[in-house]
Amino acid sequence: xxxPAQNLLKSLDYSVLQQCMHCGMCLPVCPTYSETKxxxxxxxxxxxxxxxxADGELETTRAFGEEMYYCLGCLAxxxxxxxxxxxxELFETARAEVERTHVLDSAQRNFWRWSVVRVLxxxxxxxxxAGRGLWxxxxxxxxxxxxxxxxxxxxxxxxxxxxxxxxxxxxKFSHQLIKPVEQPAQQTPVxxxxxxTGCVQDLAFPEINRATVDVLLANGCEVHTPPVQPCCGSLxxxxxxxxxxxxxxRRMLDLINPADYDAIISNAGGCGSHLRxxxxxxxxxxxxxxxxxxxxxxxxxxxxxxxxxxxxxPVCSPSPQTVTYHESCHLxxxxxxxxxxxxxxxxxxxxxxxxxxxxxxxxxxxGIYNITQPATAGRLQNRKMGNLRRTGAGVIATANPxxxxxxxxxxxxxxxxxxxxxxxxxxxxxxxxxxxxxxPKKQ
Amino acid sequence: xxxxxxxxxxxxxxxENVLTAREDIIPYGFDGTAALKRYPRAVVFPxxxxxxxxxxxxxREQTPPVxxxxxxxxxxxxxxxxxxxxxxxxxxxxxxxxLELDTANLTLLAExxxxxxxxxxxxxxxxxxxxxxxxxMRVSTIGGNVAENAGGLRGLKYGVTRNYVMGVEVVLAxxxxxxxxxxxxxDVAGYNLRDLFIGSEGTLGIITKVLLKLxxxxxxxxxxxxxxxxxxxxxxxxxxIIASKIIxxxxxxxxxxxxxCVEDFAHAGLPLDAEAVLLIESDGHPAAVADEAAxxxxxxxxxxxxxxxxxxxxxxxxxxxxxxxxxxxxxxxxKPTTILEDxxxxxxxxAHMVRFVEGVAARHKLEIATFGHFGDGNLHPTILTDERxxxxxxxVEAAMQEIFDEALRVGGTITGEHGVGxxxxxxxxxxxxxxxxxxLKTIKRAIDPDGLLNxxxxxx
Ligand SMILES: Cc1cc2nc3c(=O)[nH]c(=O)nc-3n(C[C@H](O)[C@H](O)[C@H](O)COP(=O)(O)OP(=O)(O)OC[C@H]3O[C@@H](n4cnc5c(N)ncnc54)[C@H](O)[C@@H]3O)c2cc1C
Ligand code: SF4
Ligand code: SF4
Numbered sequence: 001x002x003x004p005a006q007n008l009l010k011s012l013d014y015s016v017l018q019q020c021m022h023c024g025m026c027l028p029v030c031p032t033y034s035e036t037k038x039x040x041x042x043x044x045x046x047x048x049x050x051x052x053x054a055d056g057e058l059e060t061t062r063a064f065g066e067e068m069y070y071c072l073g074c075l076a077x078x079x080x081x082x083x084x085x086x087x088x089e090l091f092e093t094a095r096a097e098v099e100r101t102h103v104l105d106s107a108q109r110n111f112w113r114w115s116v117v118r119v120l121x122x123x124x125x126x127x128x129x130a131g132r133g134l135w136x137x138x139x140x141x142x143x144x145x146x147x148x149x150x151x152x153x154x155x156x157x158x159x160x161x162x163x164x165x166x167x168x169x170x171x172k173f174s175h176q177l178i179k180p181v182e183q184p185a186q187q188t189p190v191x192x193x194x195x196x197t198g199c200v201q202d203l204a205f206p207e208i209n210r211a212t213v214d215v216l217l218a219n220g221c222e223v224h225t226p227p228v229q230p231c232c233g234s235l236x237x238x239x240x241x242x243x244x245x246x247x248x249x250r251r252m253l254d255l256i257n258p259a260d261y262d263a264i265i266s267n268a269g270g271c272g273s274h275l276r277x278x279x280x281x282x283x284x285x286x287x288x289x290x291x292x293x294x295x296x297x298x299x300x301x302x303x304x305x306x307x308x309x310x311x312x313x314p315v316c317s318p319s320p321q322t323v324t325y326h327e328s329c330h331l332x333x334x335x336x337x338x339x340x341x342x343x344x345x346x347x348x349x350x351x352x353x354x355x356x357x358x359x360x361x362x363x364x365x366x367g368i369y370n371i372t373q374p375a376t377a378g379r380l381q382n383r384k385m386g387n388l389r390r391t392g393a394g395v396i397a398t399a400n401p402x403x404x405x406x407x408x409x410x411x412x413x414x415x416x417x418x419x420x421x422x423x424x425x426x427x428x429x430x431x432x433x434x435x436x437x438x439x440p441k442k443q
Numbered sequence: 444x445x446x447x448x449x450x451x452x453x454x455x456x457x458x459e460n461v462l463t464a465r466e467d468i469i470p471y472g473f474d475g476t477a478a479l480k481r482y483p484r485a486v487v488f489p490x491x492x493x494x495x496x497x498x499x500x501x502x503r504e505q506t507p508p509v510x511x512x513x514x515x516x517x518x519x520x521x522x523x524x525x526x527x528x529x530x531x532x533x534x535x536x537x538x539x540x541x542l543e544l545d546t547a548n549l550t551l552l553a554e555x556x557x558x559x560x561x562x563x564x565x566x567x568x569x570x571x572x573x574x575x576x577x578x579x580m581r582v583s584t585i586g587g588n589v590a591e592n593a594g595g596l597r598g599l600k601y602g603v604t605r606n607y608v609m610g611v612e613v614v615l616a617x618x619x620x621x622x623x624x625x626x627x628x629x630d631v632a633g634y635n636l637r638d639l640f641i642g643s644e645g646t647l648g649i650i651t652k653v654l655l656k657l658x659x660x661x662x663x664x665x666x667x668x669x670x671x672x673x674x675x676x677x678x679x680x681x682x683x684i685i686a687s688k689i690i691x692x693x694x695x696x697x698x699x700x701x702x703x704c705v706e707d708f709a710h711a712g713l714p715l716d717a718e719a720v721l722l723i724e725s726d727g728h729p730a731a732v733a734d735e736a737a738x739x740x741x742x743x744x745x746x747x748x749x750x751x752x753x754x755x756x757x758x759x760x761x762x763x764x765x766x767x768x769x770x771x772x773x774x775x776x777x778k779p780t781t782i783l784e785d786x787x788x789x790x791x792x793x794a795h796m797v798r799f800v801e802g803v804a805a806r807h808k809l810e811i812a813t814f815g816h817f818g819d820g821n822l823h824p825t826i827l828t829d830e831r832x833x834x835x836x837x838x839v840e841a842a843m844q845e846i847f848d849e850a851l852r853v854g855g856t857i858t859g860e861h862g863v864g865x866x867x868x869x870x871x872x873x874x875x876x877x878x879x880x881x882x883l884k885t886i887k888r889a890i891d892p893d894g895l896l897n898x899x900x901x902x903x
Pocket of ligand 1: 556
């Protein structure tokens with residue numbers, strides 16, 4: 001990729017920076033400011049640093065780079081900001097500037113970035129292969145064996161710390177569970193939608209993709225799910241690699257033409273938040289701009305779409321359950337979808353929804369934050385687990401694979417094998433399935 | 444900062460409480476005030492009065508002595524915590540504990556860096572009530588509130604911060620630590636020194652602890668939203684409510700521009716077609732609240748309110764109050780620079796003052812939105828502009844001068860609650876007159892003879 005010659009913060013439209021009137025209303029919701037009480041670690045201070053660079057008062061230094069990666073990118077500040085500051089754009093531009101200037105370079109970091117951001121998450125087949133490797137590693141007992149023999153001590157320290165956090169890979173991937181086109185069983189379709197299967201979702205939680213398709217089918221949608229989908233590019237955009245993000249967006253638009261569908265459905269908060277902004281990402285691309293606008297207009301989170309089409313409320317449920325809802329940052333702050341997943345949960349008979357304190361406070365997963373900032377991520381995880389525990393709920397619902405894994409790992413650390421973590425649509429799909437079981441079998 | 448100076452602070456406070464790197468101090472170059480920016484040489488975070496005394500001693504020993512600027516959360520709107528050049532910023536954000544809730548005497552003792560909302564919540568959980576609620580209460584510190592004598596949405600009935608401060612612990616420029624006040628309801632021993640520090644904007648001492656008075660929590664609340672097609676009708680409603688001897692707890696006003704910006708952010712169901720709205724809250728005994736709300740509604744309708752809506756429940760009431768609290772920041776949606784004024788007039792002059800501001804906007808071709816604590820006569824005409832447009836900024840200056848002159852002419856003040864700081868110091872002599880202005884300086888010289896604390900604020 002060619003390295004842009006210009007300072008990206010300087011070439012950013014200055015009014016985006018100027019929009020912050022430094023009132024501080026965002027400070028109480030910022031998890032990193034809450035950790036240290038230092039302005040630099042809060043949104044207002046970070047924006048001030050970006051502005052200082054744009055104004056030529058500060059170089060793009062290593063300390064600046066570290067600050068941009070200490071920020072979770074959780075976007076809680078954007079929900080709190082009355083002035084409408086576009087922190088997402090500032091943040092992505094700042095990280096891209098950090099990468100452009102290589103202020104954080106080190107051999108180890110470069111290797112990680114190259115292998116994860118550039119190689120794995122741009123090649124869906126390779127990613128599945130890697131996932132298959134991880135799955136074999138677990139089911140063949142090799143994982144247990146290395147752990148028992150403490151062979152993990154042979155791994156580099158970072159990897160060793162991460163090893164227990166690695167996702168449990170599913171036995172099957174989405175395309176083995178979902179046909180490219182599926183029709184509703186009971187009726188002629190009234191809508192046609194495309195379902196995005198995601199990367200981590202596809203690897204770790206293919207059953208969530210299956211459930212997404214099921215609830216859409218149950219609501220009269222003809223569902224198209226292309227078997228091999230590119231990564232949406234959110235990982236790249238959030239980690240300062242805008243060019244890869246643009247390339248991936250183009251590939252996605254080549255694969256799925258929004259004109260063919262009533263809606264494009266995402267079920268992962270983090271992906272959706274990025275997918276929604278393809279219009280902005282490709283606004284200056286002569287070939288793709290128009291298509292991207294249509295894409296963004298039709299992109300919906302699955303819960304949002306269900307509420308929009310006034311989904312059918314299930315009439316029976318597998319069993320009564322207490323559920324609490326953890327909000328994925330990029331679903332509630334990034335996409336402003338907060339009421340809809342709760343509406344889905346409340347519609348399920350037998351579900352008792354217990355609200356969790358600080359439901360919209362980041363769990364520490366934040367993309368690859370638990371890899372880059374393990375200490376802070378750990379404290380955020382503990383805080384989240386405490387709040388979830390106090391609800392007494394037996395099921396924790398959440399709608400983003402990063403959060404899902406982070407909470408699962410939290411439970412595992414507490415040796416909790418009872419509490420379940422589920423995507424709201426999985427619970428809905430089960431309720432629909434329970435109805436089906438009761439139905440008199442006609443044919 | 445010289446290395447010895449820096450290392451003495453590190454020895455005193457620990458490295459994690461001393462910031463000197465450029466990336467660390469740039470974010471302390473401003474507060475909530477538009478177009479003010481100056482960088483300090485260092486920022487330090489003390490834990491208690493003893494450390495602050497030692498900090499002041501170190502600052503004084505330098506040649507030349509290093510000016511000290513106290514900072515809470517930096518939400519001030521007159522530049523009070525914006526550093527003077529080369530200053531040492533003493534930030535109290537880490538001194539944020541609530542030390543005692545005394546339910547027998549209805550008092551609360553907190554460190555000065557405690558956030559206002561936490562004080563409110565702590566009292567609330569015990570069935571008690573801390574009324575002062577500045578728009579910034581989720582962020583601002585109690586020390587900052589005391590230093591600015593902050594008002595809020597409940598000022599009309601409950602007064603301002605001053606009315607709740609029973610005592611303060613303060614460190615003077617010479618390092619001595621004074622405790623001023625106590626838990627007694629009455630106390631006339633000596634001068635009322637405590638009150639001297641309320642509204643002193645960090646120029647007389649550093650407040651380290653605050654003892655606050657609490658009230659029993661009102662049993663009932665009712666929020667009303669009255670919509671108007673004319674601004675005058677809203678102003679007339681306010682005058683009539685007060686003339687009818689009703690003192691609601693809140694009487695807030697938003698004009699058309701403010702309504703639109705706030706609704707854009709808060710989605711609280713504000714009427715976008717209205718010229719003005721009044722947000723009114725009555726609280727107290729349930730029967731009294733019901734009666735008061737009914738009378739307020741009648742008065743509002745008499746003066747031509749097109750709609751009077753009652754909040755369904757406390758959630759909706761909170762949503763409306765939160766929306767109002769976001770007014771100032773929400774106005775920043777329209778233009779790059781938002782300059783907020785704080786002119787306050789006797790309530791009988793409100794309608795006149797609102798019209799006057801409209802006239803100023805038209806004459807100087809400026810965009811001005813107005814909202815404010817109408818019940819207190821406290822207007823926030825907010826000039827929406829761009830600090831990079833030099834020519835327009837001249838017109839802004841002229842407009843501000845006219846607004847202040849008119850406020851003073853009708854017996855008002857240049858600032859009702861945001862303080863003088865940097866932003867308004869050149870207008871202060873006009874309000875005070877020679878003798879009172881000189882008295883201010885005499886007091887400052889007596890308490891801080893070397894001008895160590897927040898120099899250049901309020902006056903030169
Ligand atoms: C969105 C918004 C809404 C607001 N609404 C209101 C409102 O409704 N009513 C109102 O009155 N104000 C309001 N303000 C202004 C501001 O929030 C108040 O002035 C508040 O009291 C400042 O508190 P702070 O902790 O941020 O203090 P800072 O801004 O940090 O400091 C303010 C001044 O107090 C001094 N100071 C701070 N702490 C101490 C201390 N411990 N000892 C001595 N001096 C100290 C500083 O030197 C400075 O001069 C609003 C501000 C914003 C941004
Ligand atoms: S980001 Fe928004 S809320 Fe935060 S200081 Fe800036 S304007 Fe205020
Ligand atoms: S994105 Fe999250 S961590 Fe970063 S500044 Fe905003 S609130 Fe703080």
